[in-house]
Amino acid sequence: MCVVHSSIKARSLVGALNTRLPKDVRVLDAYAVPDDFHARYSVMHKTYRYSFYRAPIIPPPFARYALPYRLTAPLDHLNRASAELIGTHDFSPFCRKATYKTPIRTLSRFDWQEEGNYIHVYLTANGFLRGMVRLLVGTLITRFSSSRLGERMRKKSLLHILQEKDRQCIGPSLPAHALFLYQVQYKEQFDAVFREREQE
Numbered sequence: 362m363c364v365v366h367s368s369i370k371a372r373s374l375v376g377a378l379n380t381r382l383p384k385d386v387r388v389l390d391a392y393a394v395p396d397d398f399h400a401r402y403s404v405m406h407k408t409y410r411y412s413f414y415r416a417p418i419i420p421p422p423f424a425r426y427a428l429p430y431r432l433t434a435p436l437d438h439l440n441r442a443s444a445e446l447i448g449t450h451d452f453s454p455f456c457r458k459a460t461y462k463t464p465i466r467t468l469s470r471f472d473w474q475e476e477g478n479y480i481h482v483y484l485t486a487n488g489f490l491r492g493m494v495r496l497l498v499g500t501l502i503t504r505f506s507s508s509r510l511g512e513r514m515r516k517k518s519l520l521h522i523l524q525e526k527d528r529q530c531i532g533p534s535l536p537a538h539a540l541f542l543y544q545v546q547y548k549e550q551f552d553a554v555f556r557e558r559e560q561e
Contacts, residue, residue, distance in 0.1 A: 443471040457492030503532030
């Protein structure tokens with residue numbers, strides 16, 4: 362999301378911007394927001410999606426947006442393990458670099474869903490640490506792999522890893538190309554502005 366200060370009406374901005382942007386980038390909509398709106402600090406929750414493609418070889422059009430999915434574990438096993446982390450915790454073990462004021466975050470969603478040939482992982486929180494999503498998903502993938510590290514990691518719960526800050530049981534940081542910012546929820550007063558615009 363980008364905030365622009367302009368006298369041009371929001372709806373007119375869409376067409377104006379799209380005439381200037383490259384063909385593979387498009388503005389879908391624009392909204393007039395109050396002066397105290399901030400694209401970053403007015404956010405209440407963000408949802409990220411990490412994508413896998415269930416095939417030995419990913420077709421070229423999809424290779425830029427997903428990783429091969431090689432796990433044989435049922436998704437309900439992954440979902441049960443992920444649910445251990447729902448709640449408010451110190452997520453510093455799942456951070457690549459200490460660039461935060463506090464490592465406390467509230468994770469309200471962490472689930473795995475099968476959608477056609479894709480396996481999508483959705484995570485929603487009031488904020489994320491640097492690299493947090495890729496480390497969380499990488500840890501789950503490693504825990505359910507047949508590797509020695511996976512076998513060792515399964516002896517401890519994910520909640521124990523958080524509480525003990527046991528970085529030896531943290532999986533690898535997965536590649537960034539399969540990670541997408543999926544949805545942003547703003548504070549109620551700003552959400553009302555967006556809802557009103559959608560009803561017009």
